[in-house]
Amino acid sequence: MDSYKVKKVLNNNVLIATHSSLQEVVLIGKGIGFGKKLGEEISPEKAEKIFVLKNQKEQEQYKMLISQVDEDFIEVMNDVILHIKNRVQGQLNEHIHIALTDHLSFAIKRMEQGLDLSNPFLIETKTLYPTEYEIAEEVVHILHTKIGVMLPEGEIGFIALHIHSAISNRTISEVNQHSQLIAKIIALIEKSLDVSLDRDSINFLRLIRHLRYTIERVKSGEIIEEPESLKKVLKQEYPLCYNLSWKVIKVMQQALKVKVYDAEAVYLTMHLQRIVTKNK
Numbered sequence: 001m002d003s004y005k006v007k008k009v010l011n012n013n014v015l016i017a018t019h020s021s022l023q024e025v026v027l028i029g030k031g032i033g034f035g036k037k038l039g040e041e042i043s044p045e046k047a048e049k050i051f052v053l054k055n056q057k058e059q060e061q062y063k064m065l066i067s068q069v070d071e072d073f074i075e076v077m078n079d080v081i082l083h084i085k086n087r088v089q090g091q092l093n094e095h096i097h098i099a100l101t102d103h104l105s106f107a108i109k110r111m112e113q114g115l116d117l118s119n120p121f122l123i124e125t126k127t128l129y130p131t132e133y134e135i136a137e138e139v140v141h142i143l144h145t146k147i148g149v150m151l152p153e154g155e156i157g158f159i160a161l162h163i164h165s166a167i168s169n170r171t172i173s174e175v176n177q178h179s180q181l182i183a184k185i186i187a188l189i190e191k192s193l194d195v196s197l198d199r200d201s202i203n204f205l206r207l208i209r210h211l212r213y214t215i216e217r218v219k220s221g222e223i224i225e226e227p228e229s230l231k232k233v234l235k236q237e238y239p240l241c242y243n244l245s246w247k248v249i250k251v252m253q254q255a256l257k258v259k260v261y262d263a264e265a266v267y268l269t270m271h272l273q274r275i276v277t278k279n280k
Contacts (some may be wrong), residue, residue: 006040009033010066069105076146077101087135096166119154121179123199127208129164135158168186181255195279228261234269241272
């Protein structure tokens with residue numbers, strides 16, 4: 001494999017290099033940048049991690065981040081991201097190197113200053129992304145072992161969102177928007193039905209998952225078949241749930257700025273009716 005040429009040493013463990021076919025890459029490895037000069041050749045075996053930040057803006061963000069974050073922490077984050085990659089057994093969007101490093105360094109600083117790290121969407125995140133949540137718990141454990149910081153439970157939810165963002169190739173703001181939208185819908189359902197949903201129940205889990213897949217279908221433009229006969233029955237038999245499902249769809253349409261098809265109201269009505277029956 002072709003060797004790399006040093007372009008800029010960011011610190012002892014991180015440098016930017018050029019490569020004939022990959023162009024600019026980031027090389028991470030213990031002591032990889034120590035004493036290196038501009039233009040010096042370096043073999044890929046020396047790097048524990050090689051990633052390409054194709055986007056010029058992202059390269060600049062990463063360079064700035066490296067200058068602001070402790071060198072040892074960058075090394076720990078390399079272990080963290082490697083662990084995430086091994087656990088998901090697939091490609092991660094390289095932006096996680098910037099987004100998660102930036103998020104966690106800031107979270108640790110706030111925690112050390114005694115500031116609260118609450119997460120109002122924790123339950124929704126845990127229910128929506130159970131695998132990512134489990135990996136996020138492992139990340140918190142790695143950080144505790146390596147740097148002695150024990151992040152609170154709310155932080156597990158934020159890390160899980162970053163992991164999901166990297167797996168799904170969605171921006172963190174889009175992933176966040178979906179979690180917040182689902183939390184808003186759950187609040188609307190509870191208020192309209194005058195119930196308090198049991199967050200550990202199978203019906204809550206099914207509802208949350210259904211809302212997630214509805215949002216994903218709407219975003220991708222997928223149309224599901226409308227069962228016309230079922231629609232008539234549900235509208236007649238369960239008017240409260242049917243009307244509420246339309247309120248939910250209006251909230252979705254406003255948030256996502258995309259049309260939600262009528263068939264979604266039918267399936268949502270069935271989920272809502274299950275909740276009403278369970279809470280009687």
